[in-house]
Amino acid sequence: MIVCICNAIRESQIRTAARHCPGDAEAVYRSLGCAPQCRQCLDDATDILDAERCAA
Numbered sequence: 001m002i003v004c005i006c007n008a009i010r011e012s013q014i015r016t017a018a019r020h021c022p023g024d025a026e027a028v029y030r031s032l033g034c035a036p037q038c039r040q041c042l043d044d045a046t047d048i049l050d051a052e053r054c055a056a
Contacts, residue, residue: 003045004034005041007029007034007035014048018053
Protein backbone atom coordinates (compact mmCIF):
# COMPACT_ATOMS: atom_id res chain seq x y z
CA MET A 1 0.00 0.00 0.00
CA ILE A 2 1.27 3.48 -0.80
CA VAL A 3 1.29 5.70 2.28
CA CYS A 4 2.81 8.84 0.77
CA ILE A 5 1.50 9.65 -2.68
CA CYS A 6 3.76 12.70 -3.09
CA ASN A 7 6.91 10.60 -2.68
CA ALA A 8 5.48 7.18 -3.65
CA ILE A 9 6.54 5.67 -0.31
CA ARG A 10 5.07 2.29 0.43
CA GLU A 11 4.09 0.92 3.82
CA SER A 12 6.75 -1.77 3.50
CA GLN A 13 9.44 0.89 3.05
CA ILE A 14 8.32 2.68 6.21
CA ARG A 15 8.28 -0.58 8.16
CA THR A 16 11.80 -1.45 7.01
CA ALA A 17 13.08 2.05 7.75
CA ALA A 18 11.47 1.94 11.22
CA ARG A 19 13.90 -0.83 12.15
CA HIS A 20 16.94 1.20 11.10
CA CYS A 21 16.02 4.83 11.75
CA PRO A 22 15.19 5.77 15.36
CA GLY A 23 13.54 9.11 14.58
CA ASP A 24 10.05 10.29 13.83
CA ALA A 25 8.23 10.04 10.50
CA GLU A 26 10.10 13.00 9.04
CA ALA A 27 13.44 11.41 9.96
CA VAL A 28 12.33 8.17 8.31
CA TYR A 29 11.39 10.10 5.16
CA ARG A 30 14.85 11.71 5.15
CA SER A 31 16.45 8.27 5.51
CA LEU A 32 14.54 7.30 2.36
CA GLY A 33 15.87 10.37 0.55
CA CYS A 34 12.56 12.27 0.67
CA ALA A 35 10.77 14.94 2.63
CA PRO A 36 7.06 15.25 3.38
CA GLN A 37 5.37 17.46 0.80
CA CYS A 38 1.68 17.94 1.61
CA ARG A 39 2.15 16.30 5.05
CA GLN A 40 -1.21 14.50 4.96
CA CYS A 41 0.50 11.12 5.31
CA LEU A 42 2.48 11.86 8.48
CA ASP A 43 -0.20 10.61 10.88
CA ASP A 44 -0.48 7.30 9.01
CA ALA A 45 3.30 7.01 8.75
CA THR A 46 3.63 7.64 12.49
CA ASP A 47 1.05 4.94 13.24
CA ILE A 48 2.97 2.48 11.06
CA LEU A 49 6.26 3.38 12.75
CA ASP A 50 4.76 2.91 16.20
CA ALA A 51 3.24 -0.44 15.29
CA GLU A 52 6.45 -1.72 13.72
CA ARG A 53 8.60 -0.62 16.64
CA CYS A 54 6.23 -2.15 19.20
CA ALA A 55 6.27 -5.45 17.32
CA ALA A 56 10.08 -5.55 17.25
